[in-house]
Every structure is written in structure tokens, then in C-alpha cells.
Amino acid sequence: MLDINERFAMQILDRALHEDFGFEHRLWIYSSRHGVHCWICDQTARELQSSIRQAISGKDALKRxxxxxxxxxxxxxxxxxxxxxxxxxxxxxxxxxxxxxxxxxxxxxxxxxxxxxxxxxxxxxxxxxxxxxxxxxxxxxxxxRFDANVTKGMNHLLKFPFSIHPKTGRVSIPIDLDSLKYFYPCKEGSVPKLNELCQQVEQLPKQNEQNEDGINEKIITK
Structure with missing residues (x-):
């Protein structure tokens, strides 16, 4: 399960982004290690100047x-x-x-x-x-709190959806806000890993051969 502080952050920020700022297209992404990222895909968001982006993130975010x-x-x-x-x-x-x-x-x-x-x-x-x-x-x-540098800068390095974390090997996957309580990123099998995906790709030819053999057997028996 995500840390409860991350769940608070996602719920609070998603409501604010939608109701206070009017952004419609929001994609929440698990970072594949610690934390989450929100991609705002509205055309208006992509056209905002850095000063406006900084105002959205809040200049007093780190103060008492x-x-x-x-x-x-x-x-x-x-x-x-x-x-x-x-x-x-x-x-x-x-x-x-x-x-x-x-x-x-x-x-x-x-x-x-x-x-x-x-x-x-x-x-x-x-x-x-x-x-x-x-x-x-x-x-x-x-x-x-918003990450001010990520929010205001268009050229800041971001965690791209479905990218691979170099240390954990986990895939950055989308998160359903309605199912936050049931999302356990550190639980085995809950988040795809690169080595698991490679194994599945390697097994595909064998599975296809088995499927073809099964179809041929059915044709012969008929």
C-alpha cells in the first residue's frame, strides 16, 4: 500500500488541480520507487508560463x-x-x-x-x-507540497509513464485514485518488473508453439 502521506497528497492535489485550477486530464503515475507523479495533459497547462506554474506550486510550500x-x-x-x-x-x-x-x-x-x-x-x-x-x-x-522545480520548469527531468527505474527494476505504472488503499507497490507481483517482463517475452514463442500444437491436434482428431 502507498504511504498514507502519499495518499493524502494525491487526494488533496487531485481535487485542487481539478476544482481549483480546472485541469481535466490528470494522470497519476507511481514513480517505481518512492513517491508519485501527476502528469497534467491539458493544452492550457502545457502553454502556461513558468511564473504561473510557480504560482500554482505555491511559494510558501516549504514554510512553517x-x-x-x-x-x-x-x-x-x-x-x-x-x-x-x-x-x-x-x-x-x-x-x-x-x-x-x-x-x-x-x-x-x-x-x-x-x-x-x-x-x-x-x-x-x-x-x-x-x-x-x-x-x-x-x-x-x-x-x-508541490515539487516547485518540477512544476515550473518545462525542461525538468520527469518520470515518464511505463519507464523502468534503474535500481528497483519496477515499471512506472498509472494509479487509480479510487483504489489507493489496495495498491501495494512493494508487494511481490503488484508492479511489473523488467526481469519479469523479459521472462514473459522469452516464453511467448514456447506458448505459441504449444497453442499451435493444440490446434493441430484438434484438427487431426476431427
């Missing part, structure tokens, strides 16, 4: 997450995606609270809620800071 309430609609959509699996991801896979992760994370959220409720209307700034605190932690760990 600071959110303001209410969230921008695009961030709100991303938050809804992250919420679906964040507790299990952060506490179990990322292990960012070390010991007793689920209990500590639940206690932290309860404490934050209590602080929000205890803040009076005269200290709205503090209340806003507490309100976005949980979201900032989730976005820091899970919000997707």
Missing part, C-alpha cells in the same frame, strides 16, 4: 504552517481529507508522540478544546490561535 480562521475553502477540503485517517496515521505510523500515542493525542485535543471554550470574547486573538492549533499540526504532517 500558519493557518487563520476561517480556513480557505481549498484548505477546508484538504482538512476533511486529512481528518479521515489522521489519528491512526500520526499516532501509529508517524509515531510523533512516541509512547502512548493515541491516549496522548486524545488528551491533547481535549485540552485544546477546553482552552478554546475557556477563552472569553475579549481575547478573540487567543481563541483563534487555539482554534487552528490542531489543524496546524495536521497540516504540518500531512498537507501535500
Amino acid at each position: 504552517v500558519t493557518l487563520h480562521s476561517p480556513l480557505h475553502p481549498s484548505l477546508q477540503h484538504a482538512r476533511e481529507i486529512i481528518l479521515t485517517e489522521f489519528d491512526g496515521y500520526a499516532c501509529l505510523e508517524q509515531d510523533f508522540l512516541v509512547d502512548d500515542q493515541p491516549e496522548r493525542w486524545a488528551a491533547f485535543k481535549q485540552h485544546t478544546d477546553a482552552m478554546i471554550n475557556s477563552v472569553t470574547t475579549t481575547t478573540k486573538f487567543r481563541k483563534a490561535a487555539y482554534t487552528t492549533l490542531i489543524d496546524e499540526i495536521m497540516f504540518e504532517y500531512c498537507y501535500s
Whole structure:
């Protein structure tokens, strides 16, 4: 299965590319080692200038997450995606609270809620800071980032669909967004490898001979 952070990234970015930027033709590709790539095949995307491409990738993508309430609609959509699996991801896979992760994370959220409720209307700034605190932690760990150099440059080296990774030997194959939970790229047999493809090609003449022999036998018996 893909890393859950990659699944978050694919779902968040695909929604943003389609609904926020209007790109219709998007092809997600497994990199054949780590990560994924999205090929945007719209004519308008291919004609964009580098400055516009850079604006799409986001100039603040690598800075510390600071959110303001209410969230921008695009961030709100991303938050809804992250919420679906964040507790299990952060506490179990990322292990960012070390010991007793689920209990500590639940206690932290309860404490934050209590602080929000205890803040009076005269200290709205503090209340806003507490309100976005949980979201900032989730976005820091899970919000997707564009690769700015790949996004803005037309001459940047890209992972071509169906190319072979020189170290893993795996083929870069398309990914179905609706089946992300069932995609296990590191599981044996889930992604084609160059040596396996070569073996299949070598076996083709033998299989064809066997098929022809079988057809000839049927003709003779008839």
C-alpha cells in the first residue's frame, strides 16, 4: 500500500488541480520507487508560463504552517481529507508522540478544546490561535507540497509513464485514485518488473508453439 502521506497528497492535489485550477486530464503515475507523479495533459497547462506554474506550486510550500480562521475553502477540503485517517496515521505510523500515542493525542485535543471554550470574547486573538492549533499540526504532517522545480520548469527531468527505474527494476505504472488503499507497490507481483517482463517475452514463442500444437491436434482428431 502507498504511504498514507502519499495518499493524502494525491487526494488533496487531485481535487485542487481539478476544482481549483480546472485541469481535466490528470494522470497519476507511481514513480517505481518512492513517491508519485501527476502528469497534467491539458493544452492550457502545457502553454502556461513558468511564473504561473510557480504560482500554482505555491511559494510558501516549504514554510512553517500558519493557518487563520476561517480556513480557505481549498484548505477546508484538504482538512476533511486529512481528518479521515489522521489519528491512526500520526499516532501509529508517524509515531510523533512516541509512547502512548493515541491516549496522548486524545488528551491533547481535549485540552485544546477546553482552552478554546475557556477563552472569553475579549481575547478573540487567543481563541483563534487555539482554534487552528490542531489543524496546524495536521497540516504540518500531512498537507501535500508541490515539487516547485518540477512544476515550473518545462525542461525538468520527469518520470515518464511505463519507464523502468534503474535500481528497483519496477515499471512506472498509472494509479487509480479510487483504489489507493489496495495498491501495494512493494508487494511481490503488484508492479511489473523488467526481469519479469523479459521472462514473459522469452516464453511467448514456447506458448505459441504449444497453442499451435493444440490446434493441430484438434484438427487431426476431427
